[in-house]
Amino acid sequence: MKKVLKVLGCVLVLIICVALIALGITGIRTKLTQDDYSSVYTDEKYQTPVWAENVEVITQDISCGYAVIEMFSAWNGGDITEESLYDQYGKVVTSTGNKFCQELNKQFPEYKTEIHKYVKNTEFIDIMYDTLASGKPVPFEWAALYGDEWTLHYSLIIAADIPNDKITVANPYGYYEELTLEELLERTSFQAYENMPLFMKMGFAIGLFEKNTIYSVE
Helix, strand or coil: HHHHHHHHHHHHHHHHHHHHHHHHHHHHHHHHCCCHHHHHHHHHHHHEECCCCCCCCCCCCCCCHHHHHHHHHHHCCCCCCCCHHHHHHHHCCCCCCHHHHHHHHHHHCCEEEEEEECCCHHHHHHHHHHHHHHCCEEEEEEEEEEEEEEEEEEEEEEECCCCCCEEEEECCEEEEEEEEEEHHHHHHCCCCCCCCCCHHHHHEEEEEEECCEEEECC
16 A cells, blocks of 8 residues: 555656646747747837727627637638538537647638747737738637636737737627737636646646647638
8 A cells, every 4th residue: 555655646746747847838839939029019010000890799699719709700701600600510619729820721721820828929929910911811819808707719800000009809798899919918828727627737738738829820
């Protein structure tokens, strides 16, 4: 019995060490995304406001991933709904960033959607701006409040006026949001997520979730 307990103790210590290392690596990766983006306010490239027209916000019934696909479909002239997606699969298949990207490519084969994870702030802004400049809404992941509770959430960036520091988001919690770049990036990096539970931290640590994640649509 003592030998078994000793082995179990060693295994537990090993698991804790691995978890701490994974959390440390996540912290480093997050810090590396936080480069100085102040130059974008005066960069000639970003002086013209850009937007995607006629993006109607909805209130999600099933999941934020399915709701974003429904909003994108309506903008694109389609009729995909949360309910039709759920009926197709019998479950939610967009719970991770990679699966969400796969579903966007499946539902909208006329576009090429690519996931960009742990990008630097300047890269995030550039991908956002270029996609909006082509007239398309921008799917992305961020920390969003549902009532008083922070959540990991998918939404669409639909406009950017960088000189006036105004980013507009269609949030499938049922409303449009206007944020500064600082507020947006605090939430895409999940630094705004107060009192993040351990299971969520471990989700980032093992790569189930990602920070500063945006989807280019071409």
